Amino acid sequence: MTTKVLPPRRVSVAPMLDWSDRHCRQFHRHITRHTWLYTEMVTTGSLFHGDLQRHLEFNPDEHPVALQLGGSEPADLAHCAKLGEEWGYDEINLNCGCPSERVQKGAFGACLMAEPQLVADCVKAMKDAVSIDVTVKHRIGINDVDSYEFMRDFVGQVADAGCKTFIVHARTAILKGLSPRENREIPPLKYDYAYRLKREFSELEIILNGGIKTTAEMQQHLQHVDGVMIGREAYHNPYFMADFDALFYEDMTPVKTREEILHAMIPYIHRQLELYGNGGKGLRLNSVIRHMLGLMMGLVGARAFRQTLSDSKKLASGNPDILLEAFERMQTVTAYDRSLEVSSQ
Template identity: 90%
Template sequence: MLDWSDRHCREFHRHITRHTWLYTEMVTTGSLLHGDVQRHLEFNPGEHPVALQLGGSEPADLAQCAKMGEEWGYDEINLNCGCPSERVQKGAFGACLMAEPQLVADCVKAMKDVVSIDVTVKHRIGINDVDSYEFMRDFVGQVAEAGSKTFIVHARNAILKGLSPRENREIPPLKYDYAYRLKKEFPELEIILNGGIKTTDEMTQHLQHVDGVMIGREAYHNPYFMASFDARFYGDDSPVKTREEILHAMIPYIHRQLELYGNGGKGLRINSVIRHMLGLMMGMVGARAFRQTLSDSKKLALGNPNILIEAFERMQTITAYDRSAEELSA
C-alpha cells in the first residue's frame, strides 16, 4: 500500500503474525534506477516472507529492478496493475495497464527471464466502464501465458478519472464472484482475493473459493486483528504476543533506527514508525488515550521510544465508565 506498508510498518506487523506474507509499498522503477536503492529496498531479515511490489511499464526497466529485488533478498516480485491514482497513470503504470495485456505479459516475461523467484500480478477486475468478467479473464489468461502463476484480484473496478484512490477503494462495488469464477476457469493458477475483507470469518468463507486472501486497510487500521492468523490459517499454535509485548518489542527496533539514522532533520522521525501503531489498541478501553499520546507532536519531537510505554500506561488509567462518558460527549 503506497505510503503505508513501508519497512517500519512491516517490522511492526511481523511481531503480530509470523507467517503472513508481507508486501512493500509500491516502488517505481524510476525510484530504483535513478534514486536511493538502499532506502527503497532495505529491510529487516525478520520480515520474511516479504514481496517487493514494483510499479512500471517498461519491460527492460522492470527486469532490472526485479533482479535488484531478488539480489536484496525479496521472496517475490509483484507487478502493480491495480493502482488508479492520477500520479501513477501519468507514469503509464498501475491500473491503466489492464488496457494493455500484451505489454503486461511482456513485462512479466522480462522479469521471469532474469529472476528465479515468483513474479505475481495484482490487478482490478476492470477499468472505467469496462468491467465484464470476460475482460478480466482475458487479461489474466494472456498474462499467465507469459509465466505468472499468481494473480491478486482486487475485486473492484478502477475508475481512472473522477475518483480519488480512496474513493476507488470504496465506491466501485465488490464483485467477489469474479475471482471465484477465475479460479474455476484457471484451476492451475493461484488466485488471491483482495478488497473489503475485515474478519477472519470472511477470510475463511472466501478461502472455500480461492487460494488466498490479501488484507489491506483492515490490517493497517486494526493490526491486532492479524494475531489469530498463524493459528487459524497456518496451523501454528505458538503463543502470540500480547499488545503490550509488541510495544516492548518495538522499542529496541526504534532505538536501532535512531542509532543508524539519527533523530529528526534528515534522519529518522520517530513518528514514521509510531504512526503505523496507532490502531494497535482498537476496540479496547483507553484506545483513544493511547492514540492521543502517540499523536502528541511535542512528545514525538523528543524522539524517545518510551513514548509507547507512556501511551500504554495512560491507557490503563481509563475505565469503561470514562470511555462511555467520552462517547456520550463526542
C-alpha cells in the first residue's frame, strides 16, 4: 500500500460553519494547491442519524482535506473518525473551540476545555480507530479562566493521549453573553500564548488561528509556530490565497487568474447540477455561487460582479454562465472608470 505524501500544515483554511462546504473547498482549491482545507464541523449525531453522503462526500481534488468532528463521547467519535478515514479524509480534527449555545447544549466545543481528561479519552479512542492524524482545535481559555497555565495543562494532558497537533485559536471563549461572531472579535488575541506553547512543547505541531489577514502577518507568525490557519479573510477575500503556494510551499506553478477560476468552476457546477438537480430539494446554483462573491474584492467593478451573482432571477435560471456575465459586467465598469480617468487628464 502506497503511503500518501501530504504537504505540511504550514497554511490551512479554518472550518467555518455554513461556509466551508465542499463547493467552497473546490473553489479554494483552484486558488491554492497545497493549503489544507477543513470541513464545517460535523457532529457525531449527524453521522449516526443523518445522510452520510451529504455530510462526508467531497471532491477528489480537495486533498489535503480534514474532517472536523463535534462530539464528546469517545466511542461515538471513534466510530465517526473511522467513517471519515473510510471516506478518504486526510485528518480528523476535534472541535474544542466553538462557543455557540447550541454546541454547548451538546456538551462539546469550547466547553470541553474544562474537561481535559475527557478530551484525552476522545483523542485516544479516535487514534485507536484510525491510522490518519487526529488533531485538536481549541481556544486559549474559557470565560474568566484564560491563563497560559490553563491552556498549557490542557494541551499537556491531551498530548499525553497521543495528539501531536494543536490548532490554537488565540482568543478566550466566552460561553455566556457573547454570540459566536462576538467571540471571534471581542476577546483579545493573545498570540504570545501560542508562541510560548511551541517553545515549551517543541515536539508538538502548533498551528495559530485567529485574526490573521495578510501574508506578512503569516510570515511573522511562522517564525514562532509551525503553521497558520486563516478564517474569514480566506472566505471574504479568497484571491488573497493566490500567493500561498509560492510563499509557503515553494511551488512556482503559475496561479490561475480570477477569470480562469471562473471558467474552471463552470464545468464543476454543471456536473453538480446534473448529479444533484437544480431547485426543489436538490442543489441550487446559489449553493456554489455564494462562495465566490469575494473573488474580485479590491478591484474596480467588484460591486457589479457581486450584484450580478446575487440576482435572484438569474440564479433561478440555474445557468452557471452567470459567472461570465458577472465578469463581463465588471469589465464594462472597469473600462468606464478608465475612460473617466483619461478624460479628466
